[in-house]
Amino acid sequence: MTSIINVNLPQQSYEIAIAPGSLEQLGQQMANLNLGKKVLVVSNPTIFKHYGERAINSLTSAGFKVVSYCLPAGERYKTLNSIQKLYDIALENRLERSSTMVALGGGVIGDMTGFAAATWLRGINVVQVPTTLLAMVDSAIGGKTGVNHPHGKNLIGAFHQPRKVLIDPEVLKTLPMREFRAGMAEVIKYGIIWDAELFAQLEASKNLNQLRYVKPEVIDAILTRSCQAKANVVSKDEKEGGLRAILNYGHTIGHAVESLTGYRLVNHGEAVAIGMVAAGQIAVALGLWQQEDTERQNALIQKAGLPTRLPEGIDIEEIIAALQLDKKVKAGKVRFILPTQIGVVKITDDVPSETIRQVLQGM
Amino acid sequence: MTSIINVNLPQQSYEIAIAPGSLEQLGQQMANLNLGKKVLVVSNPTIFKHYGERAINSLTSAGFKVVSYCLPAGERYKTLNSIQKLYDIALENRLERSSTMVALGGGVIGDMTGFAAATWLRGINVVQVPTTLLAMVDSAIGGKTGVNHPHGKNLIGAFHQPRKVLIDPEVLKTLPMREFRAGMAEVIKYGIIWDAELFAQLEASKNLNQLRYVKPEVIDAILTRSCQAKANVVSKDEKEGGLRAILNYGHTIGHAVESLTGYRLVNHGEAVAIGMVAAGQIAVALGLWQQEDTERQNALIQKAGLPTRLPEGIDIEEIIAALQLDKKVKAGKVRFILPTQIGVVKITDDVPSETIRQVLQGM
Numbered sequence: 091m092t093s094i095i096n097v098n099l100p101q102q103s104y105e106i107a108i109a110p111g112s113l114e115q116l117g118q119q120m121a122n123l124n125l126g127k128k129v130l131v132v133s134n135p136t137i138f139k140h141y142g143e144r145a146i147n148s149l150t151s152a153g154f155k156v157v158s159y160c161l162p163a164g165e166r167y168k169t170l171n172s173i174q175k176l177y178d179i180a181l182e183n184r185l186e187r188s189s190t191m192v193a194l195g196g197g198v199i200g201d202m203t204g205f206a207a208a209t210w211l212r213g214i215n216v217v218q219v220p221t222t223l224l225a226m227v228d229s230a231i232g233g234k235t236g237v238n239h240p241h242g243k244n245l246i247g248a249f250h251q252p253r254k255v256l257i258d259p260e261v262l263k264t265l266p267m268r269e270f271r272a273g274m275a276e277v278i279k280y281g282i283i284w285d286a287e288l289f290a291q292l293e294a295s296k297n298l299n300q301l302r303y304v305k306p307e308v309i310d311a312i313l314t315r316s317c318q319a320k321a322n323v324v325s326k327d328e329k330e331g332g333l334r335a336i337l338n339y340g341h342t343i344g345h346a347v348e349s350l351t352g353y354r355l356v357n358h359g360e361a362v363a364i365g366m367v368a369a370g371q372i373a374v375a376l377g378l379w380q381q382e383d384t385e386r387q388n389a390l391i392q393k394a395g396l397p398t399r400l401p402e403g404i405d406i407e408e409i410i411a412a413l414q415l416d417k418k419v420k421a422g423k424v425r426f427i428l429p430t431q432i433g434v435v436k437i438t439d440d441v442p443s444e445t446i447r448q449v450l451q452g453m
Numbered sequence: 454m455t456s457i458i459n460v461n462l463p464q465q466s467y468e469i470a471i472a473p474g475s476l477e478q479l480g481q482q483m484a485n486l487n488l489g490k491k492v493l494v495v496s497n498p499t500i501f502k503h504y505g506e507r508a509i510n511s512l513t514s515a516g517f518k519v520v521s522y523c524l525p526a527g528e529r530y531k532t533l534n535s536i537q538k539l540y541d542i543a544l545e546n547r548l549e550r551s552s553t554m555v556a557l558g559g560g561v562i563g564d565m566t567g568f569a570a571a572t573w574l575r576g577i578n579v580v581q582v583p584t585t586l587l588a589m590v591d592s593a594i595g596g597k598t599g600v601n602h603p604h605g606k607n608l609i610g611a612f613h614q615p616r617k618v619l620i621d622p623e624v625l626k627t628l629p630m631r632e633f634r635a636g637m638a639e640v641i642k643y644g645i646i647w648d649a650e651l652f653a654q655l656e657a658s659k660n661l662n663q664l665r666y667v668k669p670e671v672i673d674a675i676l677t678r679s680c681q682a683k684a685n686v687v688s689k690d691e692k693e694g695g696l697r698a699i700l701n702y703g704h705t706i707g708h709a710v711e712s713l714t715g716y717r718l719v720n721h722g723e724a725v726a727i728g729m730v731a732a733g734q735i736a737v738a739l740g741l742w743q744q745e746d747t748e749r750q751n752a753l754i755q756k757a758g759l760p761t762r763l764p765e766g767i768d769i770e771e772i773i774a775a776l777q778l779d780k781k782v783k784a785g786k787v788r789f790i791l792p793t794q795i796g797v798v799k800i801t802d803d804v805p806s807e808t809i810r811q812v813l814q815g816m
Contacts, residue, residue, distance in 0.1 A: 211780045212610045247575045417574045419549055
């Protein structure tokens with residue numbers, strides 16, 4: 091299986107290349123992009139131990155001059171302080187405007203490397219080499235970069251499209267099970283918001299909660315159909331003027347849950363799963379969606395080993411207050427993405443707080 | 454005199470409005486842009502004392518909900534720490550994607566406010582209200598935003614175009630003389646790189662070094678012709694792929710001089726003046742420019758009360774080393790903008806270090 095998906099943008103289009111073993115071709119793939127010779131590979135210690143050498147060897151063989159730097163793993167290091175470290179490394183190694191940062195890691199590494207690249211010398215190249223399912227199908231595509239503010243996730247950031255996204259499905263083998271499931275939350279999201287066929291394929295497959303039991307053709311669908319969905323949406327609305335907001339299905343309440351649990355107890359995918367369950371029930375409460383469809387969604391979420399209930403002890407009023415911090419709040423109104431069918435959603439900022447409250451109380 | 458100059462860009466065009474007394478119309482002008490209601494005015498204590506109330510009253514009368522924040526004045530506060538303060542204020546006041554930051558001040562305030570706006574929620578609106586000549590004719594236009602790294606100026610930043618630039622020439626009355634002269638360096642630059650007629654007009658006027666002696670029609674030409682030059686260049690090359698580099702005439706060596714004198718002894722305009730003298734002499738040494746024209750340039754720089762010699766005690770080898778840190782270095786080669794006639798320059802990365810050294814030794 092080798093798939094190429096194009097992200098078509100007015101200013102700079104790029105390819106998502108999905109192929110087993112492609113990590114070894116990183117250097118060659120980048121050589122085709124006509125970039126400067128200097129490359130900074132950014133990773134975290136765990137990922138770097140597994141894949142750093144392979145990536146660097148490939149880059150070096152293709153004639154790049156490579157330096158690498160590991161940031162500590164974890165959402166709590168997704169801060170401006172980490173970005174300042176990358177600036178220092180960029181300066182020490184005299185990165186130029188034609189130089190490239192390569193993000194070798196999951197969503198946190200991708201977001202931070204992208205943001206450092208977006209803001210060093212007012213923007214240098216970045217190539218995304220995602221190593222988690224979540225990063226492959228979501229965060230590595232579409233140019234959203236950034237870090238957390240102590241009081242809110244991804245509040246600091248920029249749009250900065252990668253020059254290429256290179257996905258090697260083989261690296262999923264070392265992905266912890268919980269991380270795989272977190273990525274599945276975004277995959278299920280694409281089924282609900284965009285691709286009913288993907289949804290049906292997931293429904294028809296067994297053991298979705300453990301990578302090694304998932305059939306190759308399902309993995310193929312998971313990666314290519316998800317990336318295609320994301321690429322389609324981003325191509326139509328690069329900077330979230332309208333359509334792109336649908337990618338935030340499950341994220342409105344999800345972000346609040348993540349934030350209130352300190353980004354630790356509940357990971358991003360789990361929070362999105364909870365958020366999708368809540369959004370589905372809000373859609374039902376507002377008469378937009380069939381109860382039967384929301385149950386199909388929730389069954390799939392459960393089958394993927396993801397939570398469908400709020401974590402113990404979380405304060406519902408705090409969730410409602412935290413929604414006001416969402417980046418998509420407009421004139422104080424919280425924006426929700428709500429399904430109307432499997433594969434179709436609508437955007438609305440007209441959800442009564444009372445409906446949100448009732449749905450959360452039932453979870 | 455009221456002039457409107459358009460900056461035409463593929464994604465978002467905007468107007469530069471030049472009119473005496475226009476500070477009082479800020480609110481109305483912004484109301485026409487269909488922005489969200491929340492506005493954060495960013496300034497420094499001195500500027501805010503003079504113009505803060507007028508700006509805020511105008512905004513409030515137009516229906517905006519306004520908060521303001523002053524950053525300490527001076528290039529040494531142009532740091533990520535100051536940006537973090539702005540993020541905190543943005544969070545406390547729940548700025549939304551439709552909200553606007555207004556930069557009321559000189560280049561430092563404009564660059565920082567622009568960068569904070571570029572990176573808060575991945576980009577909110579910014580309106581530039583420049584209060585120094587330098588900011589009016591240069592830094593407020595064109596979307597370059599950023600802060601300094603401890604080891605280099607403007608190394609951290611982003612392109613983020615303003616929604617509007619509002620220039621009220623009356624605020625120049627409170628501008629310290631040295632600051633006025635600093636702005637004149639950029640004005641002279643436009644004469645050399647783009648607008649021979651502006652150059653001739655400046656040559657024909659007396660007492661260019663003191664604002665109150667400059668004739669109104671010359672002030673008019675200074676503002677409108679300079680803004681027009683900048684707008685033309687930026688419209689043709691928003692992100693410095695090629696042509697825009699000519700705006701860096703005098704800045705290659707200028708930046709090095711500024712940096713080596715700690716951004717204090719020599720201000721930006723003075724550094725650019727020194728850099729133009731150096732670039733002119735390099736152009737002559739390489740046989741590109743007439744000695745006579747470089748003398749006309751240097752005479753005009755002197756008439757504007759700007760330096761034409763290196764500051765005492767500066768180490769020429771350190772200047773040459775610092776050039777390697779310039780953002781425009783490509784494959785280790787320093788890029789120079791060199792005049793070939795008054796009003797015409799060329800871009801070259803082919804200047805021997807020895808030529809640079811000899812020219813600097815003569816200064």
